[in-house]
Amino acid sequence: MRVLGIETSCDETGIAIYDGERGLLAHALHSQVDLHAAYGGVVPEIASRDHVRKLIPLLDTCLAEAGCERGDIDGVAYTAGPGLIGALLVGASMGRALATALDVPAVGVHHMEGHLLAPLLEPDPPPFPFVALLVSGGHTMLIEVTDIGRYRLLGETLDDAAGEAFDKTAKLLGLGYPGGPALARCATDGRPDAYRFPRPMTDRPGLDFSFSGLKTHTRNLWAERRDSPGAQADIAAGFQRAVVETLVIKCRRAMQETRCGHLIVSGGVGANLELREALRRAGEKAGWQAHYPRIEFCTDNGAMIAFAGYHRLAAGETEPERIFARPRWPM
Ligand code: KG4
Ligand code: ZN
Numbered sequence: 001m002r003v004l005g006i007e008t009s010c011d012e013t014g015i016a017i018y019d020g021e022r023g024l025l026a027h028a029l030h031s032q033v034d035l036h037a038a039y040g041g042v043v044p045e046i047a048s049r050d051h052v053r054k055l056i057p058l059l060d061t062c063l064a065e066a067g068c069e070r071g072d073i074d075g076v077a078y079t080a081g082p083g084l085i086g087a088l089l090v091g092a093s094m095g096r097a098l099a100t101a102l103d104v105p106a107v108g109v110h111h112m113e114g115h116l117l118a119p120l121l122e123p124d125p126p127p128f129p130f131v132a133l134l135v136s137g138g139h140t141m142l143i144e145v146t147d148i149g150r151y152r153l154l155g156e157t158l159d160d161a162a163g164e165a166f167d168k169t170a171k172l173l174g175l176g177y178p179g180g181p182a183l184a185r186c187a188t189d190g191r192p193d194a195y196r197f198p199r200p201m202t203d204r205p206g207l208d209f210s211f212s213g214l215k216t217h218t219r220n221l222w223a224e225r226r227d228s229p230g231a232q233a234d235i236a237a238g239f240q241r242a243v244v245e246t247l248v249i250k251c252r253r254a255m256q257e258t259r260c261g262h263l264i265v266s267g268g269v270g271a272n273l274e275l276r277e278a279l280r281r282a283g284e285k286a287g288w289q290a291h292y293p294r295i296e297f298c299t300d301n302g303a304m305i306a307f308a309g310y311h312r313l314a315a316g317e318t319e320p321e322r323i324f325a326r327p328r329w330p331m
Contacts, residue, residue, distance in 0.1 A: 001074045001314060004059075004098070005306025008051040008091030009083025009111045010137070011035075011042045014302030015058040017066045017073070018310045024121060026065035027303040028058045029296070033178060040177050041167075048086035055094050062302075073102055077309015080108025081326035082138065088325040096323050107312045108324040112139055112267075112331050114304035117148065118293035119264040121307055126262035126291045131254050133247065135275075136267030137163035140209050141331075142254045145264075148311045151331065154254050155207025162243055162269045165211035169218050169239050173232050183236050184272055190230065190237030195221055197242035202249045207257075209250065214242055244275045248282050255288050264291045270298040 002025070007014035016027035032050050036042050063069060078095030081088055092108065099106035116132045119125060129146045131154070140157035160168070163180055170179025175186055198217055200210045218239050225231045251263055265279060270292055279290040297303055 001310065002068070002072055003075045003077055003306050003310040003313060004073045004095075005302040005304070005309055006055070006076070006078040006091040006095045007111075007114070007300055007302045007305045008055070008087050009079045009081070010087060010300060011047050012300040013051050013054040013058055014300060014305065015055070015062045016302035016306040017062055017068070018303065018306035020310060020314060024303055024306070025068070026062045027301065027306075028061045028065070029301055030054045030058060037177050040171060042084070044084045044086050047084055048090055051087055051090040055090065070098070070102060073098075073104060075099070075104050075309065075313040076106040077109050077305050077312070078106065079111045079114065079305050080324045081111065081329035083111055083327060085325060085327040088327065089323065092323045092325045096321070100321060105313055105318050107309050107317055107319055109305050109308045109312065110329060110331055111300075111305075112136075112141070114308045115266040116143065116145065116151070116264070117308050117311070118266050118297045118301075118304040119291045121297060121303060122291070122293060124291075126264055126289070129258070129260050130262035130264055130291075131251070131258055131260045133251055133263065133265045133270075134267045135162040135247065135265070135269035137161060137167065139267065140211070142207050142250060143331075144258050144260070149315070153331070154258070155209065155250065157209040157211060159210050159212040160215060162209070162211060162247065163267070165215050165243060166269065168215055169236075172219055172222055173236060175236070180268060180272065184240060184274070186233050187237040187240045187274075190233030190235070192237040192241035194230075194234035195225070195238045197238045199242055199246045199249065202246055207250055207254055209246065211243070214239070240272070240274055244272070244278050247275060248278050251279060252282055252286060255286060261288050262291060263288055266293055266298060268299045271295050
């Protein structure tokens with residue numbers, strides 16, 4: 001079975017074709033970063049309109065790369081949520097229309113399930129069961145995964161997501177958009193221990209997260225020290241270290257509680273090199289292994305949606321002929 005994947009939940013247009021026997025045949029991505037940079041964040045209406053412009057050309061690029069035609073598609077998977085409603089509707093409408101025209105099934109995929117399964121696209125995928133740390137702009141979750149479709153939430157953020165905290169802190173420090181990569185770059189020139197930062201919710205049991213206090217702490221520190229030499233880089237480095245260590249402490253705890261031997265890390269913040277290295281070291285010490293998708297599949301992409309959709313369709317899942325999009329959708 002050959003499944004077309006469509007991702008349009010936020011500011012990346014992603015298209016991919018996954019074949020059940022041959023694996024990922026092609027993927028194409030268009031990032032809208034330049035369009036939104038001037039506004040310091042994603043403008044929903046601009047995002048929707050750009051998805052409309054880019055979807056069909058990306059589909060044609062992907063089909064050419066995979067060496068197939070529209071008629072060779074056996075099923076369509078599109079991101080049905082969570083995300084920006086206008087942006088989701090563009091991908092969902094195209095996915096549903098294409099499936100109807102080709103007379104093949106379509107299925108709406110949960111964006112976070114896409115992230116969760118992305119590491120399974122790599123050559124050396126983790127065996128089940130594993131623990132997933134999902135860290136994106138909208139979510140921070142720890143999930144125990146016993147099989148595809150069998151997920152148990154272990155913990156999640158009570159306020160800001162990790163990526164959101166990166167983005168807001170980058171904006172505060174005048175580092176522009178998108179914030180995560182900009183802050184990480186700035187942090188390479190700073191001293192992570194120049195100032196003291198809290199490690200929120202690590203002093204009590206449980207696997208939930210909270211990043212809004214850390215953001216407030218950083219705002220106050222910046223207001224106090226912004227004129228000190230090197231403060232911007234030092235604060236970026238200290239903030240990043242605090243987020244990374246907090247995530248590592250909770251992952252260590254989750255691995256201990258579930259006794260799983262494998263951890264996967266996915267979502268945009270999973271592209272953070274300091275986090276990847278810290279989790280690799282923590283696993284080495286404690287006897288578990290950390291897995292990541294390649295960097296380009298950490299952030300939003302069509303490949304993870306094609307892959308998740310393939311598994312749903314292969315399991316016989318179908319949905320009625322309607323356009324299905326949910327801006328909020330618990331996993
Ligand atoms: O998964 P993603 O592409 O979109 C969502 O589903 O939200 O994640 C985007 C988030 C943004 O908050 C971005 O700042 C963050 O991931 N991010 C990073 C890095 N690259 C992307 N955060 C920290 N370090 C990075 N290198
Ligand atoms: Zn995402």
